[in-house]
Every structure is written in C-alpha cells, then in structure tokens.
Amino acid sequence: MGNSIYLKALELDKNGQWDAAHELIQDLPDQTAAWIHAYLHRKEGDQWNAEYWYRRAGQPVFTGSLEDEWVHIYSKLQE
Template structure:
C-alpha cells in the first residue's frame, strides 16, 4: 500500500515519488503483492516489457489499459487482503 501511495502522490508519473515506490517494491521481490505493484511502476515508466514480466511474476494480469484504473484495482484488492501488504 505504501508503494501505491507514492505512485499516486507522484501523479502516476516518473519522478522522486516513483523512485520511492520502486524502491519499496524491490524490498520484497517475489511477494506477489509487491511484484504486482512493481509491474504497475514499470508500466508507468513506459517499460511495457518489464511490466509484463512483473505481472507474470505476481501471478496476475493487468485489469485495465488505464494506469489510473489499474492503480484503483490494486488498491481495492490489497484493501480486501490486508495481510499481504
């Protein structure tokens, strides 16, 4: 949830907030929730290939072609599974 917060704070764009979110994701690589947010971060970065890799690692798929909708879906999923954050 912290990484998602940073992505939103940065307006779902590259910048220092994106860097903070990315660093958080890297602290728990291999954890599906972190890997899914990592996928979103790379999508925002414009690296669709790397984003797809992280979605595969997370065992999930992109639920929207709009990063803002994807962000909202991830928040909703994580709020429903508080134990994974």
C-alpha cells in the same frame, strides 16, 4: 507486515514519488510486490519489464488506464 507496505508504495506513486515507491517494493519477493512492481514499470513505459513482473505476480497484463489499475490494486489490497 499486512498490506501496509504495499499501500504505502501505491500512495508514494500517487503523490508523484515513483522512485520511492519502486525502491520500497523492488526487493520484496512475493506476488503482491511483483504486481505493484508490474504496475510501476507499466507506468514508466517499460512494457517488457512490466510483462515480466505481471507473470511473476500471476496477474494478467492490465489493459485499462494507469489510474484504473492503481485503483484496482489499491482496492484489492483493502479487501
């Protein structure tokens, strides 16, 4: 699978397709999916749910802008 599904979810979100991004990522059981799931719920304004997914991802709660977080995750996935 590589990172393609994760990058696709982020690209869908960037193109205004939050629901499609969430649908793609929500049932994947791994930490990378949980990280993107956290970001998506943070973007949605559901901080409690976002914090749950950050914990599942083993990632700290991001405190910068949503745009900065998107770039951070996308960049990490391209490493």
